[in-house]
Amino acid sequence: MMISKRYKNALLLAKTYPSADCYSDHVPVVGKFKLKLKKYSKPSANIKFDLAILKTNQTIREKYQISVQNRFEALRDAEEVEQQWENFKSAIMEAATELIPKVKRKAKQKWMTEEILNLMEERRCAKGNKEKYEQIHKKVQEKCNMLTENWINEKCKEIEQQRKHAPQIMYRNIEEITGKRTFLSTGCLKAMNGDIIID
Template structure:
């Protein structure tokens, strides 16, 4: 069971005859004492709002009213409408109005009280049979209870799958394509293990978290600090004086907010486009005032200089399922306010 070298690490070993695992073997449980290097990791859990609730009209109206009321309280307290204030108001009101997003789906969501009672009955019959193995009636009761538990679990699974298929059909009938394909992918893909391995330049496998982060840092450093091209592109000369450009109008900023696409990943501030689009006129006025301030002062918040690098698979080695850094594509997730601000710059450049 264990090597003689480590026999002192195993103690308090017991056999549990009542463990119900449908096997003729007896479960053995023991305590294993191993000395490992302790390392405390501090993780910060971010609470995200349930954005999908904004699809309902009444929820949108309630969210906009709550944002307006919160800004009204801040104006009475004479708090400035900078980006930090806007970010905190949107984040807090979104959590209060929409609730936290719970993405974790229970794996065996079909297991209910009926399945639990069948499993407990099978366990009681098995214990009685273990105490008197020569009794044929107890053995028959165990066989019947085992078949009942198996058929109950199979029936519950089939009913749950049918319910999920009906939900997919309802999403298709109501035009909810995103939810439809999300459920199809979840049912089709099943459990997908996450591989936290990568190869370095020499082709050796890297397992440690710090080593993987160091390799990604080295990769992006080489990617973004390349030598200048041999044949550079000629710079375009812009007509007029760029310093005399007027600030974007309120209509242009409002139009940029309205054109933000839904169902897109949020940036480092966890503020999705829907939270700004459906925040009401009070939030839009604060965004417009912020844009004018940034345009005049030419200083933007430090949060806008940060982003999330999302890595995507392009190819993988079939033999070892271990990726190299060159086998990935990436894109950067930035804040929605920065995208709104940049969209006005793009429209100005397009007009020139």
């Protein structure tokens, strides 16, 4: 019985059944496996705060400092270092959640909208419910296809207008649609071996 190295310890028993009548010269082989399935742990979402606002907005900075200080003062009685660290961390996180805005999600595609991003988040949360997940997934696919097509059509119109008057911008837009870089010809002469002729 051929089996992957990964599962070699999982095979408990292997038997052949030569007497089985299966209209073939092959002999059925039956194996007994004991597999240990890995428990799926849901990754915790990392909350990203817009920390740059602490440099630019003095009011928020002062409020944040006072909030952290007050929370930490109230939790300072802990004697163990580990407990002090946990208290300090929770004071910072609670104050940040209350006062500092979160970093806005950046769309990977230029045609992406906030509505689709919200639907994607809703779809991610519905992973346990197959029917609901598929409904939301279908909706996301439809909206993505529609917006992609509209975006490409708009870009094509721009390219047509830029063809005569702005060739560099036109090539940039072509690169954006296709994902491939294009190079303008320099008009140089090349030798048989591919070297550019200078003289």
